[in-house]
Amino acid sequence: MRASNPEHSRLESDDFSALDATEQAHLVSTGEASPLELVEAAIRRIERREPHVNALASTDFDHARKCARAFRPQANMSFAGVPTLLKDLLAYPGHAAGFGSRLFKGQPAQGGSDYTDALDKAGLIVLGKTTTSEFGLLGTTETLAHGATRNPWNFALSTGGSSGGAVAAVASGMVPIAHASDGGGSIRGPSSFCGLFGFKPSRDRTVNAGLPPAMPTARLISDHCVSRSVRDSAAWLAATERLDLTQPLPAIDDMRRGPQKRLRIGVYRHDVFGRGVSEVVEDALNATITLCTALGHEVLECVGPDINAQETSRAFFNLTGIVLSGLFDQIAAAKGGAFDETLFEPYTVELVSRARRLPETAITEAIGATMKAGASANQAISGYHVLLSPTVPFTAFPLGTQGPTEDPDQLIAFTERLAGFTNVASFAGWPAMSVPLFWSPEGLPVGCHFAAAAGEDALLLSLAFQLEEAAPWQPRLVELAGRLACLSV
Template sequence: MSDASLDIDLDATGQAELVRSGEVEPRELLEAVRRRVERVNPLVNALASVDFQLAQEQAQQCDRSGVFAGVPTLVKDLSAYPGLPCGYGSRLFQGYVAQTASPYINALKASGLVVFGKSTTSEFGLMGTTESLATGATRNPWDPTRSTGGSSGGAVAAVAAGIVPVAQASDGGGSIRGPSSHTGLFGFKPSRGRTVQADVPPEAPTWNILSEHCVSRSVRDSAAWLRVTETEAHRLNSNEELRENCPRLRIGVHARDCFGQYAEKEVLEVFEQASAFCASLGHEIVPVEMPQQPDGAGVEAVLDLMSASVFGILAKIEQMTGAKPPLEALEPYTRMLAERGETLDTRSMIAAQKTLAELGALAAQPLNDVDVLLSPTVPFAAFPLDTYAPDAPVERLKQLFQRSAAYTAPASLSGCPAMSVPLFEGRSGLPIGSHFVARKDQDALLFQLAFQLEKARPWAPRLQSLFRKLG
């Protein structure tokens, strides 16, 4: 079997099938990835760290009967993986190597995945672009002058560039879905509480809006990833059942975001194409209006929770080391949040959480009348690098945070499952995702729709053409 078919043509499910059959050894998959890293990563800068020696040891010991038997992958540099650096996209954590893993990471290991490194992210995952001062700018494989978005920018760059078929990612307000939209990938966010415990504990300020999952080339890889990470209380249907049983859906479409604003013209054109495409598949299209967030209260509440999280990280470092961490090592935006967090008290945190709970309930209301919501994923296509550089004015970076998540954040606040599907490209030739949301715990319904969309308009050929273009 050719090197190209090992590291480019096959998704993770296909690679695992070869390992389980004995046709390919895990070390062969890993060696193919190593060669791909050497050729392609200099173009995209998707990797925060690599350790192929550690990965070789994993490859020898991995479960060859597992769902992802022997498949090489990356973990986002916000998650601890034993033996690998964990930098959190920050200069503050350079040199820190993780010793323990969460139940979530252990579930990935048990599935047979072989982790050879960490993907880049924005500092503490706070920004909608991946251009940290710690690791430099991650570049979009479709156009290296443009951003991948954030905070899962390294994960999407690695998958879209053909380095790995699937990569772990996380999503607070759109950090899986937004980058997937910018890079032509399938990006799914599970329902709140669907998966086993990850690094962020339930008592953390932002736990209620965070989801762990992956970015992938294929729908079946994403569905398989959810099966190996979901709790015992949840069981996603088999791929065969999901493929065969997509019902006729009542799809509510909305062009305006939660602030009442429209996306850019190119994005709206793709949104109209996606609506018409769903109608052509037999679904009923119903115009809806999303409830509007009053006076930016949600933005300030999320900023409060993010600020408390940053302040908590710094306080924990001080407790462990006995010395205050050097704030000058933080990027200006992160430093602003740390200073804001120092001023917050318990009453402020309760008020912020109450505000977000109310907005989450409001965001879910349109789903009372439809099965699924459809909108743009992000209001714009991938933007030029340095537009939101980490040393840009803080107010400009705050605007990126608010604008980039205007379509995706409501699903995070409501705990609903959501996905960005790469159905069409914009007039610029760049990928632009279509965003779908279902009621909480109706993850299976979204996967049914995703399989139908993928079959009717497959995106794998576009990605494969990109892989070959990159070398």
């Protein structure tokens, strides 16, 4: 179905990899490409690049081909026929639901959710699942179940976590867009390390992705995507929004015009523990300040959110351990007590062990601490339209240093360091994003972090569109994909 339109003559050589998801869907809607062509091209890219990157937990290409052959575009499909991948924490019918764990590796999902229904309605075709740290616990993606996921910019470095497979797959050009999730920075941190646009929606903005609302950590977690373009991320959000919102997302063309007012942007340089960042991250922040000022916004230095970092960190890890402890109990009951905890990673087991020693009041105290942190954060943002900070305090770090067999206290301390800027938006329920506006002298991407008050997703995306136009990052991703296409299998 390939047309001879000169504008798309490049498709034969680059296999669609230079196009974002919106453009690929446009080719399907106009008949210039078929869903099966897009799927087959993505499969070829995966087969060539996956051995180098190790971003996939499971695949079912035959099922994807079957879906592509039967696909019929419909009106209002944002991503008609576009191939994608889902993070292995999201259950999807017909695919494995491994949760990054050896115990569940390869087990089929029992069903989907309102969220996966929305993705289907948007026209996406799922090729498989991306790697994640076990249950999304760590800020690196190197599990005992699947091994290390490697950063496409430098295979010796981590992609971050827990959405490490998602960012590796999109940055390497396997697919143009992929599902991801974020409970403290798991979309935004990996996006910074891999040069992608990583957006976290406001709390309760999207339809349910399968988490029980009563789960103590559910209010911290947002499902969304990682993407090469802002328009893809905005379209994904529009496709997964709840229908009962009083202020749904405006049309993407309206947001593409940029902010309709001069924004008051508060910038801070130290994380919630009062720690600074590396020199290259400081350079990235300063360059972003210069860019925002040149775009006409008022950028003011501020102290940033003032929360009790130690108390909040303790609450976060206590809640995580309590949730996992409940999971362990459910598995033990289902197996009649014959449950070998060592099938989980040492770090996971240690969090559960610590949670089991907590007093009964711990869960109430921990929830209270996270809510108090959110209230403090809202005070900090009240005088600004947007808060700007680093996303993470350094560029991508070496693999083999922060995996699940390392000392648990070291891993907790490292997680605190990674999430010292991003966790605030999770506690407060804000929309937030990492924008890839800077690259280090060594060629590693560095994201900067923007957050707005809860419900201001459209404002944040309009700023992202403006930044993307002023300092486009997609050419670097196209160049990276081109380099990876030359690697031998």
